Amino acid sequence: MEAYYLMFGPHDGCAIFEMPDTISAAAAAITVASSGAFASLQTHELVSSNEFLEALDKAKSVTSYRVPGT
Helix, strand or coil, X not given: CCEEEECCCCCCEEEECCCCCHHHHHHHHHHXXXXXXXXXXXXXXXXXXXXXXXXXXXXXXXXXXXXXXX
């Protein structure tokens, strides 16, 4: 665990974990959620600014996009 914060609003807390990969993070979230210790649980993957720039660069290679159902 990197950090834990208590919060005001719809959620009581926020815990930040560093995980080796997305599958490990999903497995941990499933384990915690199935324990019944929390009324609700949300997971969010954080993306560094460098990773976001890589994604923007990759998006440039997309030549077309069709909206689903069209």
